[in-house]
Amino acid sequence: MSLIDLMTMAKPNRELREKLYSRLWRVHPDECFQCMRCTSGCTSLKLLELKPHEIILLASSGFIEELASSDIIWACASCLKCRERCPQKASPYDVIIALRNLAVEREAKIPEHYMKAVAQILDNGLTENVQTVTSRKMEPFDREKLRLPSIQYPDDRFKAVFMEILGG
Amino acid sequence: MKIAVYWGCKIPTSQYAYEMSVRQVFPYFDVELFDLSGASCCGGPVRNVNSTAALYLGLRNLALAHKDNFAGLLVPCNECHFMISEAKYRVDNDEEMQRKMQALLSEENLEYSGDVKIWHVIDLLHDKIGVDAIKSKVKKVLKNLKFAAHPGCQIIRPSEIGRVDDSERPSKLENLIEALGAETIGYSEKLDCCGAALLYSHVDTALSLAGAKLKAIQSQGVDGLVDTCPYCHIMYDVKQNEALAMVGGKSTISVLYYTQLLGIALGIEHEKLGLHLNQNIDRKIMSK
Numbered sequence: 001m002s003l004i005d006l007m008t009m010a011k012p013n014r015e016l017r018e019k020l021y022s023r024l025w026r027v028h029p030d031e032c033f034q035c036m037r038c039t040s041g042c043t044s045l046k047l048l049e050l051k052p053h054e055i056i057l058l059a060s061s062g063f064i065e066e067l068a069s070s071d072i073i074w075a076c077a078s079c080l081k082c083r084e085r086c087p088q089k090a091s092p093y094d095v096i097i098a099l100r101n102l103a104v105e106r107e108a109k110i111p112e113h114y115m116k117a118v119a120q121i122l123d124n125g126l127t128e129n130v131q132t133v134t135s136r137k138m139e140p141f142d143r144e145k146l147r148l149p150s151i152q153y154p155d156d157r158f159k160a161v162f163m164e165i166l167g168g
Numbered sequence: 169m170k171i172a173v174y175w176g177c178k179i180p181t182s183q184y185a186y187e188m189s190v191r192q193v194f195p196y197f198d199v200e201l202f203d204l205s206g207a208s209c210c211g212g213p214v215r216n217v218n219s220t221a222a223l224y225l226g227l228r229n230l231a232l233a234h235k236d237n238f239a240g241l242l243v244p245c246n247e248c249h250f251m252i253s254e255a256k257y258r259v260d261n262d263e264e265m266q267r268k269m270q271a272l273l274s275e276e277n278l279e280y281s282g283d284v285k286i287w288h289v290i291d292l293l294h295d296k297i298g299v300d301a302i303k304s305k306v307k308k309v310l311k312n313l314k315f316a317a318h319p320g321c322q323i324i325r326p327s328e329i330g331r332v333d334d335s336e337r338p339s340k341l342e343n344l345i346e347a348l349g350a351e352t353i354g355y356s357e358k359l360d361c362c363g364a365a366l367l368y369s370h371v372d373t374a375l376s377l378a379g380a381k382l383k384a385i386q387s388q389g390v391d392g393l394v395d396t397c398p399y400c401h402i403m404y405d406v407k408q409n410e411a412l413a414m415v416g417g418k419s420t421i422s423v424l425y426y427t428q429l430l431g432i433a434l435g436i437e438h439e440k441l442g443l444h445l446n447q448n449i450d451r452k453i454m455s456k
Binding site: 023025026043044047048074075076077078079080081083084097098100101104110111112113114115117118121125126127128129130131133135136137139141143146148149151152153154155157158160161162164165166 | 177180203204212213214216217219220221224275321326361368370373374446449
């Protein structure tokens with residue numbers, strides 16, 4: 001849902017804000033003074049109307065539930081320009097990642113791809129299966145045909161630890 | 169120099185040309201590559217779901233390099249390079265998190281050590297091997313070719329964690345291209361993102377971002393785009409037709425990994441560099 005729809009008559013929730021802040025490390029949304037350097041360079045501003053300075057203001061004001069439920073937090077391209085350029089270490093990128101984690105925990109609607117990637121890692125340690133690709137001349141090639149060595153995947157101990165962390 | 173190499177997910181499952189060309193070019197500079205055994209995802213997509221799990225994934229790949237006594241880990245993918253560098257920066261500066269991660273790593277009989285240096289293709293070639301050493305090995309000077317360099321996002325930002333090149337004025341990739349005798353252009357869209365991270369949630373936007381940059385480069389009359397990241401390469405080469413269609417672009421433009429271009433200049437056979445796998449590459453480059 002769009003952020004504007006979610007924000008109608010919304011009330012700030014300071015408890016949830018603390019929960020969000022507990023996930024941040026060396027990131028200080030409260031120190032943002034809305035200089036908009038983040039938004040002026042944002043990859044997703046023009047096409048998806050992502051305004052990182054607004055995300056920071058809404059987060060520091062306590063509108064966490066609204067942010068975590070909105071589509072806008074999934075519009076970030078992770079180009080890291082906002083984190084680089086923020087003079088106050090408010091890092092919209094890190095706040096958006098923390099909001100996405102919170103959205104997953106609250107079972108909000110999240111892009112399916114990310115859950116699939118996690119499931120694939122539990123299967124072979126990687127986010128993908130080995131693919132057959134086609135050359136310019138439409139000839140199929142795989143690792144073997146290209147004489148690339150076989151992949152040495154992680155063992156079951158890895159899967160157990162990864163599961164343990166995901167389970168919290 | 170012996171160095172461990174971490175291929176990540178995209179390179180060993182589909183971006184074979186990058187893997188082939190990296191394997192081909194480094195031995196020319198006395199760099200011996202060893203694949204990490206048991207490597208997992210770097211945590212890139214996982215950070216969106218669970219940041220702690222992503223941190224663990226990044227760190228365990230460094231721990232695998234340490235276990236096999238490597239002092240350096242080559243990470244050719246920009247996203248993996250960021251995730252692993254970020255994981256290292258976090259535990260090097262956060263004792264509590266380091267304790268937590270060490271406890272988890274010990275369950276896999278692994279141990280984190282801050283001593284493993286993380287390298288990318290660009291800084292290993294530019295800072296360690298050096299432009300002069302590269303020039304001295306060039307067999308085919310790439311005269312009359314002009315390229316746009318695409319440094320990507322995640323190897324140049326955020327500078328606080330230590331990155332491969334300057335965050336606002338990266339120039340190493342250009343220096344490396346010019347070392348082969350080719351020309352490079354300055355262009356105002358250089359720092360624009362390829363959009364790959366949006367491919368799974370906002371496909372049209374992702375393609376428009378890639379297409380807009382390709383179109384801007386084409387208008388400058390270059391022979392191609394040079395990149396060093398499998399995600400960027402997927403956007404600019406594999407999805408080029410769709411990307412250009414989004415922005416009303418028509419003709420195609422050659423896209424190569426830097427290690428492929430370097431391999432051509434070193435005189436390596438095209439097939440060994442995976443050049444037949446590039447979807448867009450013109451005769452002018454293939455004639456070299």
